[in-house]
Amino acid sequence: MKTTSFLVTITTALIMSSILPTDTSIITKPPNFISKPYLMDWISVMAPKYDLDPNLVDAVVEAESNFNPFKVSKSGAIGLMQLKKSTFDDVFKGNIYDPMDNLKAGMLYLKKLLKRFNNNYELAIAAYNSGPSAVEKYKGIPPYKETQNYVKIVMNYYKKFSNGGN
Numbered sequence: 001m002k003t004t005s006f007l008v009t010i011t012t013a014l015i016m017s018s019i020l021p022t023d024t025s026i027i028t029k030p031p032n033f034i035s036k037p038y039l040m041d042w043i044s045v046m047a048p049k050y051d052l053d054p055n056l057v058d059a060v061v062e063a064e065s066n067f068n069p070f071k072v073s074k075s076g077a078i079g080l081m082q083l084k085k086s087t088f089d090d091v092f093k094g095n096i097y098d099p100m101d102n103l104k105a106g107m108l109y110l111k112k113l114l115k116r117f118n119n120n121y122e123l124a125i126a127a128y129n130s131g132p133s134a135v136e137k138y139k140g141i142p143p144y145k146e147t148q149n150y151v152k153i154v155m156n157y158y159k160k161f162s163n164g165g166n
Helices: 003-016 036-050 054-065 085-091 099-116 121-130 132-138 145-162
Strands: none
Touching: 036 054, 036 099, 054 099, 054 121, 054 145, 085 099, 099 121, 121 132, 121 145
16 A cells, blocks of 8 residues: 555545544644654655755755645645645646645656756746846846745755754
């Protein structure tokens, strides 16, 4: 049985048995089977398969959702990687609400951005936040305060994770 199917099955069973509330928007801490250590372990195995540094993926997830797979932003970004449905559908076919599918899609999108910006982490991270066309328009990190702060935050998390921090 695939990991994603297994997680969806367990989550569905837990919801149906009333262990988890059906309104997942009130969940602030994920159940243990999708805890931060579990997700970081999974990322450390999967990221290299996408030719990505696991520390970079961890940094994006920390900045985007604080490792909360149930997060939905005001703008409609969903899950661990805070992807819009259109972005998810462009890079992956699966269930955006499934934590593993969300991570896979986010990694594919991040890889696409890194390729587009010649493996420049800061430009790819800026594009993840503001869109690739903004990075191309400004020939660098766009002058948006949100994007500039986002790049600093992700790069600080990247340094922390690269130095063995959690």
